[in-house]
Amino acid sequence: MANETLKSAKKNKNDEFYTQLCDIEKELSHYKEHFKGKTVLCNCDDPRVSNFFRFFALKFNEWGIKRLITTCYKNQDVDLFSQNTSEKAVWLDYYGNPNDNTSTDFSTVEVKELKGDGDFRSKECIELLKQSDIVVTNPPFSLFREYVAQLIEYDKKFLIIGNINCITYKEIFTLIKENRVWLGTGMGRWISGFIVPEKYELYGTEAEINEKGQRIVATNNCLWLTNLNHKKRNEELFLYKTYNPEEYPKYDNYDAINVDKTTDIPMDYDGIMGVPITFLDKYNPEQFEIIGSMATTTVDEISKGYPFINGKKKYARVLIKKKN
DSSP states (O other), X not given: OHHHHHHHHHHTTOOOOEEOHXXXXXXXXXXXXXXXXXXEEETTOOTTTOHXXXXXXXXXXXXXXXXXXXXXXXXXXXXXXXXXXXXXXXXXXXXXXXXXXXXXOOTTOOOXXXXXXXXXXXXXXXXXXXXXXXXXXXXXXXXXXHHHHHHHHTTOEEEEEEEGGGGGSHHHHHHHHTXXXXXXXXXXXXXXXEEEOTTSOOOSTTOEEOTTSOEEEXXXXXXXXXXXXXXXXXXXXXXXXXXXXXXXXXXXXXXXXXXXXXXXXXXXXXXXXXXXXXXXXXXXXXXXXXXXXXXXXXXXXXXXXXXXXTTEEOOOEEEEEEOO
């Protein structure tokens, strides 16, 4: 049910899902070497309540960060769940705490008022984007395509959270296929849950109210998307199964065999294979080549239509081929 809540929120352009500090710490720990001397931008974050700001402020000196910029959208109240009723928003230009670089109290951080509403597409926010080296945040799921397109246009390094379904978007999948972006170090339950406002029902056994009174909705359908390299991306997937046509039938509508689990990829098949989209969590570009996808009704140079075997529709697939 938690997944249905997230899907519904995306459909209705309701993006009030806020990232827990523990999930930020778990993922960001794999990227420390990228941040020394860099300007970091969190452009979907009110610095007074954002866990992304808190994380980078705490790591500012240890990681040697040069500058931290945070901006939010249509908010001036100190409230995690803004109603976005203000025509203006606030931002922060942070260079560390000159009085105490070990302090963990950011409640008195002084913010500035933006001239506009803080929309990441506004001229004012684009100017701040140009000044940054790395963008890290949880952007609105309903604007995900547009958000990533902007990062690519301005040639920015980034680490952002998205719904697993973003893999099937033609714009995102093409970037993955071209090895211009890839998944972070974990997906699904790697992100333990999001902080949500009171109007959300707490479905599922993993939903909870934490020690701070925050309502947490667990999820298994989100991922980190990035173009920052990490060690997991270079790990080779161990293959042990051998090919036989009974276990690996071909699709009705495309010349490729079906593989139901990433762990079942046969080690001795050199043709094209259709694997679950969760394969991308294990994808090593030195070991495999991405050919295309079978995840939508579209048939073009990237997508080959939904996969069918003996007239029965299968789940979405990524088409891959082993490299010699």
